[in-house]
Amino acid sequence: MKTYRIVLGGWLVAMGSLPGIAQSSFQRFDEVWQYAQQHAPDLRIKALEQQKAEVTRKAADGQRLPQVGLSSMAQNNLNLPITPVPGEILGQPGTTIPLQFGKKYNYNAVLNAQVDLLNLTNRFNRQQARLSQELVRHQGNVVWQTLRENLASAYYQQLLAQQAVRVAAENRTASDTLDRLAEQKLTEGLISAVERNQSKVIRQTAWDSWRDSQQRLEEARWALGQLMGLPPDQPPQLTEPAESLLPDSAQTGLPLRSDPAIALAEAQAQLAQSRWDQQRWSAVPRVSLYGSLGYQQFQDSFRLSFGPGAWNPNSLIGLRLEVPLFTGFSQQNNRRAAQIDLEIARKQAETTRQQAQFAELKLKGQVRFGAEAVAGAATTVALYQSTLTLTRQRFEQGLVGLEAYQTAFRDYLNAQMNYLNRLADYQAAQAVFASRLPE
16 A cells, blocks of 8 residues: 555656646645745756766765776788897898898787775865765755745745735725716716816726736746746646735744755865865875786788687786876965865855854844734724725715825825735745744
């Protein structure tokens, strides 16, 4: 049964990634985040980079093993060298006889092997490959945290835009009603043409606000869908009710998990330290053991024989010592450059730790005071709404003009937008705060 659930889950994930079947309706931010972890382009790229870092580390570890190669060669000696030899060898004393040595065609096959007994360059390469793999992992954690923060902001901005559209639609309906009432009063001679124009301005303002809110909603959907990895033709549809956005009590006194940017900066400093150590030890000799097992054959014509005695053994074994004596001052300059890189990495790590501390204090402040700001903005909206209602009643009774109603209507719209903006900012900060809590 366990195997069935795993297979079925994998099938559902695969079906969800097919064009035209991608999920596009989400009720909570957690659902958005779960979808993004499977489809967000940034996370998928980082996953591939981690795979590449793993392969690179394995390749560096392979440098410890012997290097073995097979080679073969066929050589045509177009002109054999002529060597003068003393005539005494051939029974002609007192003369020098020119002789040719060798065969016109040479063939050989060699199996070569080499293993390093002392090679600090390869040792540091392996160390740096492991540190680079850790660096990529920490980079993935930073991308993960940044994506969650950006998703939280985009998610609540879209919810804000959806709520703004609903509010704008209600205001548009109310302005239409007011406009019809003003037209009736103008016909009855109860208001002037100037006041009638003011009612048209109120109606046009409400319609412009509704159209602007529609545009902001579309832009918010595109922004959130791009972060999530949704297809462009399937923008996210958020169904979380507005009442669930009200602030709750946040435990801002709890300690938060360390900012992943700190671990990333420390990993960069460790990698810089390894490169500095490599340059400091660059003058250490390289010692390697090498050998070859080969066979060769010589012929006067272009032919190759595999008969008995056709091939002659040619093998060797040796110990190689390589000592750098003068490299054009490159080692000295590389050593200085590595030292500067190390100093920079250490300063960046220290700066990152300080910035993370300030960012944590700022985040806690946004959560702590954000709830109070939302509550205050909600109270202001209620007051302006009450003022708008009373002003409208007095206008219907002929006690005030449209100018007073227009002012009350404008103040009410501004209070609504201020409330929605503060609510979206608070919810985004709260989502980031929750992602930093210890598991």
